[in-house]
Amino acid sequence: MALIILGALAGCFTGLLPGIHVNNVVIVLLSLSPLVLSHFDVYQVTGFIIAMAVVHTFVDFIPSIFLGAPQEDSVLSVLPGHRMLLAGRGYDAVRLTVVGGVGASAVGIALLPMGLALFSYLYSVFLDFLPWLLALVILYMVLMEGEPKKMAFSLAIVAYSGALGVVVLDGGVLDPAYALFPTLTGLFGLSTLLLSLRARPRIPPQHTDARPVPARKGVVIGAGAGLVAGLVPSIGTSQSALVVQNLFRGEGDEEFLVALGGVNTTETLYAFLALYLIGNPRSGASIAVERMITDVSFWDFLFMVGVVMAAVFPAVVLTLGITRLAVRGIEKIDYPLLSKATTVFLVVLIGLLTGWKGILVAATATAIGIATPILGVKRSHCMGVLMVPTILYFL
């Protein structure tokens, strides 16, 4: 139990700091595993890792919404979250992702028996149709722009971001452990921050009162998308979330944020199901668990499910508590100054983690990200950065 609490605190650390992911801590733990495992039982270490991964999926929406500094699994929350922040509802934005996380974890657990029964069949079907499904999603996104000129621009954004993805992710330009950080920060974070500097927004007083939101659809779709992300290779939370975003087109930010919160938490749960059923670890945390528990039994799997569930309450308490502190702080802060400071911080962090090549990648990504609102098309076309390499990998 103590290690689950410690894992929850570690999840706060990885979730709050841009550029630091659960995988970074997992790499350190694995490299120190002989030392760690001489003091702790393998289930204690596994509990720590799983709790960290779960809490991370809740907390990482805070920097994404308040600072515009996303990680892969919170990237699509930047714009709706930012809009709500500028409407005085930053706390509500994070709360909606929390509602999604809690609700979808309950739905995900309820669906586990079905997952156990149908997984092998679904796995083979998805593998056969994966590239075509992703191509259809891109086509749908482009067609939804409506006007031919905008369709052409959005296709160009998909092509440019896709080319960047191929170069960065498959070309070995950057250390794979950090390759996504400058790319996604540039496309979604730095570009948003720089554009918001031009607009010189003022953060209005923030409200913490809850508004009624029809969360049911968001929870169910978030859980379903998280299930797919957890089970199917190369479909991450961001690709799943993109499909979700298209399902919520025109329905407002609130329910979309609920669904996004649900995707990440359910993905964590179902990555362990994939590990148990086919021995295929689908996330950094499940790779670590696979290394620790060499032959995953049914009881081991139930242990993992138990830890995921047990970590939900600390995750909610920590996320809402930290967000309340952030809300109090952000009202007193000069937001343009905060945006400048965050921009400098992110550039320095990119430089430290990935060197001059990372800065170059981030600059290219930022330029593509800034181009989208100037061309009048949606920023989500930038997700070509992950979709195109995935399609090419499977073709």
Add this chain to the structure above:
Amino acid sequence: MDDRQILGMAFTVSTAGLLLLFLVSGQLQPLFLEPSEISLSHAGRKVSTAGEVVSLRFHEDGHVFFEVADASGGIKVAIFQDVARDADTGCLAEGRRVEVTGRVKEYRGAPEVVVQEPGDIQCTS
């Protein structure tokens, strides 16, 4: 949904999770391996093994060290003083067959099974 409702729902999920962990903890059986199969990749895991006692040594401080071996190889076993005083170490003798359960640890670059419960060592012949 306000904060209180969210916390209530999260509390329910977590309580169910803790209950599941409680139920599962009794079922997490140690992995049974032949002595030669135990390696450093099992570090931190609870394993059971069986074989013949060789190189038995009773330390003056109360620790007991020996090797469990079969035709394919052996694994070092340590029973430290605090466990050894309540364990049935009197039955140990070179050549006797034993069943041992314990956690795999690294000792001087090699795996070693450390017995943690007095009942986790049983002489079978």
